[in-house]
Amino acid sequence: MIERSEMLLVAAGPFAGGLAGCIGWRIPRSMNWVSGRSACESCCHVLAAWQLVPILSFLWLGGRCHHCRGKINPAWLAVELAALAVTAGSVWLLPPPAAWSASAGGWLLIFVAILAHQCRSIDNGAYDPPERRKP
Numbered sequence: 171m172i173e174r175s176e177m178l179l180v181a182a183g184p185f186a187g188g189l190a191g192c193i194g195w196r197i198p199r200s201m202n203w204v205s206g207r208s209a210c211e212s213c214c215h216v217l218a219a220w221q222l223v224p225i226l227s228f229l230w231l232g233g234r235c236h237h238c239r240g241k242i243n244p245a246w247l248a249v250e251l252a253a254l255a256v257t258a259g260s261v262w263l264l265p266p267p268a269a270w271s272a273s274a275g276g277w278l279l280i281f282v283a284i285l286a287h288q289c290r291s292i293d294n295g296a297y298d299p300p301e302r303r304k305p
Contacts (some may be wrong), residue, residue, distance in 0.1 A: 171199055176261045180254070184224030186277040187253025191246055194284030198292050212240030224250040253280055 196203040198199040207215045215237040221227050228247045235242060256276030 172261070173266060175266055179270060180257050180261055183210065183257030183273065183277075184250040186257075186273075187250040187280060188222070188224045188246070190277055190281035191249040191284055194281050195288055197285060198288045201248065210235040210237060210240060211243065213238035218278070225254070244278040249280060249284065274297055 190206065193203045196206065199233065208222055209215060212235055215235065218236075221231065221236055228242060228250075231242070233242050233244060233247070234240065243248065253276070257269075257273045260272040260276065263269075263274055
């Protein structure tokens, strides 16, 4: 039988993945990751809270920005699904205290992987700074 704390942990997984993705994307770009607002990568429209619900908002919006209908990078969905898989696997295989620790460790690994990938992308010239993007 799954306990409430385990259900809470599984529900938190995609949120932790979204946060890991957000911070991992912003740090290499010297963007404010504490109080900065999430925005569409195409039109820079600031996203509302309902547009930031992991997995569900991507599916609800059909993978497109609510404002400009620009395509949302499916990598964001993949990160949230990976965090969900790490969390669900931890809950399935481990007792509650260990599942929490294993999930946090998995989320940290996801963050480090994103950070490394983003730093490599910037080093290879794949980064387009916000000042060069269209408004």
